Amino acid sequence: MTGRLGLSRIALGLLGVAIVVALWQGTIAYYGLASIVLPTPLSVAATLLKLFGSAAFWRDVAVSLKEFVLGYVIGGVLGILVGVLVGERPAVRMTIGPVIEALRFIVPFAWIPLTVLWFGTSLTGKIVLVAYAVFFVMVVTTHRAMTTVDPVLTRVAIMLGMRESEIALKVHLRAAAPGIASGAKAAAAIGWIAVVAAEYIGASAGLGVMITNASMSLATATVIGGMIVIGIIGGMVSWLVGLAAAAWLNH
Amino acid sequence: MTTAGDRAPAGRPWVRPWLLGLAGSLGAILFWTAMAFWLKGGGGVISRLPTPLAVGVELATYARGPLWPDLAASLEVFLAGWLIGCTGAAVIGIAMGQSPLIGAIFGPVVEALRPVSSIVWVPLAVVWFGFGFTSKIFLVGLAVFLVVIVYAIDGARRIAPDLHRTASMLGMTPLQRFRALVLPGALTEVLVGARVALMSGWGTVIVAELVAADFGLGAHLIAVQQSYDVAAVMAAMACFGLAGFIMNAMFSLLERRLLPWRSGGATR
Secondary structure: OHHHHHHOHHHHHHHHHHHHHHHHHHHHHHHOOOOOOOOOHHHHHHHHHHHHOOHHHHHHHHHHHHHHHHHHHHHHHHHHHHHHHHHHOHHHHHHHHHHHHHHHOOOHHHHHHHHHHHHOOOHHHHHHHHHHHHHHHHHHHHHHHHHOOOHHHHHHHHHOOOOHHHHHHHHHHHHOHHHHHHHHHHHHHHHHHHHHHHHHHOOOOOHHHHHHHHHHOOOHHHHHHHHHHHHHHHHHHHHHHHHHHHHHHHO | OHHHHHOOOOOOOOOHHHHHHHHHHHHHHHHHHHHHHHOOOOOOOOOOOOOHHHHHHHHHHHHHOOHHHHHHHHHHHHHHHHHHHHHHHHHHHHHHHHOHHHHHHHHHHHHHHOOOOOOOOHHHHHHHHOOOHHHHHHHHHHHHHHHHHHHHHHHHHOOOHHHHHHHHHOOOOHHHHHHHHHHHHHHHHHHHHHHHHHHHHHHHHHHHHHHOOOOOHHHHHHHHHHOOOHHHHHHHHHHHHHHHHHHHHHHHHHHHHHOHHHHOOOOO
């Protein structure tokens, strides 16, 4: 049963997409909606094809991806480091805990107006924003994963005479790896959202800018097309992080 | 300051967390003040960094004025959207996690929707629901839903096979198994997700208020940003942070009450 289900997974996924498209087309037909409100799936597909053929579109994609990757790597590495530190050293947790907890709740979106004031519409502002968003996700998930590590493992490691740094890296970090991996996946989605959000408010290039411009000229088909592209890229990013995490976990 | 806190005597454990937290906070504020004075002459990338005091004064001014109605408006949007998003995600997520068929059909759809920021939905939300309450609730609910659904699916799926085998060996009916195994496991993850979604839902409130910039913390934030008032921008950000922090604290309390086995030792 499960084997057959695995084989037809793609077909079932396509069925899900078909159901959504049918509902979409049906809504337009039933309510007689104008294309400014909701364009047909076909016209969105045509718009997408037109976008794929334009160089400006790919330039926007490249800008958004560059901002995301740089911010993700910086925020991810720093976040895991601080998360391990906070998980291993109660004194560190108590000292920087309140500051992190307070800053964590000033969500990335709230920083957008300030990053625009500070960095203008440059690349730096977006990278800072993504790094900020990813950092806090990684600190929290890493710390959470490390606190749920079975204390028996720690006791065994101590009994085996491992040094503290060895316990942190070889026992705790490894035991917490699944949690950190799922955190990294969530952080990829959140980081990608931060890129688009930042571009929506203040940027000179990128997918967010493309959608803003399209919405201002009521080109709803381009808006939905852009949203689909953002979804595809976000899904791919998440999938790649998942692959990397799985490879790391198996290792 | 920080190093003094680090060496606090270990014999007074009830004082240490407070002392260390205070030391860390004071250290951060001192660092901020130093940066503000250092950057005063321009030079750095960040040329407009007000001192904590200036932000504090701005915050006090705001608190005497329109902060409370703004906060109430934002909280109303947030709570409604958050509850709707969590409930929807729990129901759909458990269905998708439990039934491989439903999971396989709608998994790709959810995966495709998930990375699309609620901000990206803003133009569509306006066209569909106008500038009112509905538009905001839609955006916040969507943001929360897309976070929590992952946790709900994971929770419903990640029941240890041993437990399932044991349950069927004990002769539990599928309904009993659902209530005793699946539901607690899935709802635990939903609660964790709901707490993570506090952050993204609360952030989307800004976005939602950007759409209908009449009142609310987000509308205020945009207004002061457009007048280049960095201190007021930071004061508004602090309001967002404080409100989020308080909500998280309340939710932690709730989580501990509802899921005592998660915060206690892993003995059971």
